[in-house]
Amino acid sequence: MQGLSLSSDGTTLYLSGEVTRDTVPELYNEFSTLETARLQTIDCAELGKTDSAGIALIDLIRETPGGQAQLEGAPQRVQRMLSLFAAGEWRTAREAKRPRPLRRGGGRFTALSAYIRVAADSMVWSLLDAFRRGRRPRGSFYTQVVRIGLESVGIIALLSCIVGFIVALQAAAQLRLFGASIYVVDLLGLLIVREVGPLLTAVLVAGRSGSSIASEIATMKVSEELDALRVMGLDPVRYVVVPKVLAITAVMPVLVMISMAVAMAGGMSVSIAYLDLSFLSFAGRLVEMISVYDVVIGFSKTVLFAWQIVVIAVYYGFEAEGGAEGVGLVTTKSVVASIFWIIIIDVFFSIGYLW
């Protein structure tokens, strides 16, 4: 028999059987339902196997609102553990905070197969863990959303506005000569939705967040943090990488949307000030001009960019060796590779637009 029971007068609690980390959750719930205001004694005569979770439970019970309950019949083993863990201020540790993330390194794999493995691992676990807590630390998704998304909004908006402004200015100067000022809107619309928005955002995220992800993972690798996770039975990919993949997938479309809107506003300001176009004629032409197809393709490639940024950063992070120098090296490589592949992917999408 194992469990908790209270004497009829509520002064003695009988604790019996195995009290380990496997049984403590149930015993704790059971204990929460008992009326222990008059508890004076904890009878441990029937106590079986116990570990430190069991000792923690016993000590929590001892500190019930009724005051310090006395331990009776505790086997020597339990007494030894209680004294070893110096019971007393068990509750000093406050409410739990949340942890953060990798996997067996590439080793003898070739670069390509290691990359494919990291990519497959990251994407599969992200898919599986998307709608459940999985093995990722609590709150890590939101932390990453803030780091990758919220903290990038300012710089993305500013640069998008400037680029929209420049594109409109250059186009306006030429089109005005032919009396075709209104076509500035066409040019802006297509360029921003199809190219500038997704491309500019992706390059900035690769430079800002991709480098940060690569250096974070690389630092964890060289300081044995990834090994520590592994020996704690935690898969570094699920623990470290999945929150980043999920966060970047969620925030990239939003960042691109902001980039498009602000770039458009930058272009519109030139159109209104320099070409004497009205807000309504600009907006009307824009709505007429941009098709759903353009928007869908624009956002699809955004998600693809997001995944390749994080996978490349993670791959290089895992590859890090040595100390600080190794971290710097893989961070640089990751940013260069990321931007290179963003542009290559974009070329294929651009060709796709012709069909």
Add this chain to the structure above:
Amino acid sequence: MTAATVLETEGLQVSYGDTVILSQADCSVNEGEITCIVGGSGSGKTTLLKSLFGLLPVSGGHVRLLGMDLASLGEAEFNRLLLRVGVLFQNGALLNSLSVYENVAVPLEQHTRLPQDIIAAMVAAKLRLVNMGGTEELYPSQLSGGMRKRVSLARAIALDPEVLFLDEPSAGLDPENSVALDRLMVSLREQLAMTLVVVTHELESIRRIADRILFVHAGTVVFEGTLEEAEAADIPALSAFLYPAGGGRQSYE
């Protein structure tokens, strides 16, 4: 009565690329004992330790840990086995983005269904055990090297492991804390019947804690036995290690 063997290797070989670091390393660790892996710098102690719990892939031979051959285990079985061991890395390997509390709580939160109250109590107890009570809210960057190591030890014993591996636990600690850590290791063995495998080259520490020693020299285990047996053994490298000033046991005493 002979103690049961919890760990043994047979013909163990570990290589980094083409370089063989360990070869034909045979050793065993008994249950409830503190076994010190000793040897000079670069002799392969840390490599041996890491291969004992499967962190380093072996290129030959076998490792049997807690009755299981590591080479024959699938990933899930291997991860389950890892829950029965704890590891203290040479530099602590704390997760820098997490507080002290969060670091120690990681294995408890990830591998158990324990309520937060119990986890908080266990974290506090383990931290007090390593004399780091009250540091829950600090981050690793705010701790000294020795403090980081002690927090890391608290994390290593969070799940009450049956076997605890420690890589140079007293390196970087002042003499007082070093002695305290040695006492703690002895307590873990005596009070919790834990088996400890400790890589160290600190002679004082070895004399205080070791039940048995494994002497690693030039990538292989050249001696296995008690300290007394080591002192009596006619192995020049071992004598040079135990009595660096020369002169043998008498000069040490």
